[in-house]
Amino acid sequence: MMALLGILAVSPLAAGADLTAEGTAAPPPAVGAVDGLYPLWEQTAALYAPGGFGIGYEHAGVGLGPVQIGTQPILALHGALNLQVKVALLRRSSFQVALVLGGYRFPTAAEGRTVGNLNPSGFSNPYAPVWLFPVALAKSVRLGDRLSIHWASTLLISRSDAPEQQYVSGGQTLLFELRASPQWAARAHAGVEGWPVEAQAHLGLSFGYTGAHLTAAAGVARRFSFEGESANMVLLDGGLLFP
DSSP: OGGGSOOOOOOOOOOOOOOOTTOOOOOOOOOSOSBOSSTTTOBOSOOOOTTOEEEESSOEEEEETTEEEEEOHHHHHTTOEEEEEEEEEEEOSSEEEEEEEEEEEEOTTGGGSOOSSOOOOOOOOSSSOEEEEEEEEEEEEEETTTEEEEEEEEEEEEEESSGGGOEEEEEEEEEEEEESSSSEEEEEEEEEEEETTSOEEEEEEEEEEEOSSEEEEEEEEEEEETTSOEEEEEEEEEEEEEO
8 A cells, every 4th residue: 555655856955044133043954855765654854944945856845944845746747636745843053852743644555656766566446545544653763973763653644444454554764864965865764564454564775866946866676575575666766955
């Protein structure tokens, strides 16, 4: 089910400024990527700077202070309407926490549509549309100038007129981000998701570039079911940035 979602774009967070003349603190410096790259389950606590936005293959979003609103354009192009809201709960220079809420509506027989880079699965919904409501608590910590770690705890609620698509599942993911320079980073992806409905684990490696107006990321992941099945998955995204 959750495998229907496309890969998440990786976008930058504008660095926070000094205190203004009035003494109001600006958003803290970036702790790493704004979004995860593994479908649905991987999140970060970083947000776009106020007024900044990005338009990418998998994500478009805009920063509105402590709130970020976004969507996945490639899913909408294939009939899957979706919206995501990220709310900053804690914003420190080296540690941030955010609540991420999402809503996705997949039309009937969504398995017959090509939606981005699909994670292969046996999912099908031939009789009714399916709604997905992921709720994630994302934590991001910066360890020095080069390493950031993002930990997301996600609860996925699925609702449909089809009884087999009525369930609640959970997952935990880790994203390790090692920066070779302010623009280039290597990222390791790991996690367990879909428990107890269709539990699986994943391991992956990707490389990302974040410039002043361009972002790009590419990598591969291997997912494993607890029944012994496994499959490869390509992680790919890119977009334009408007700081």
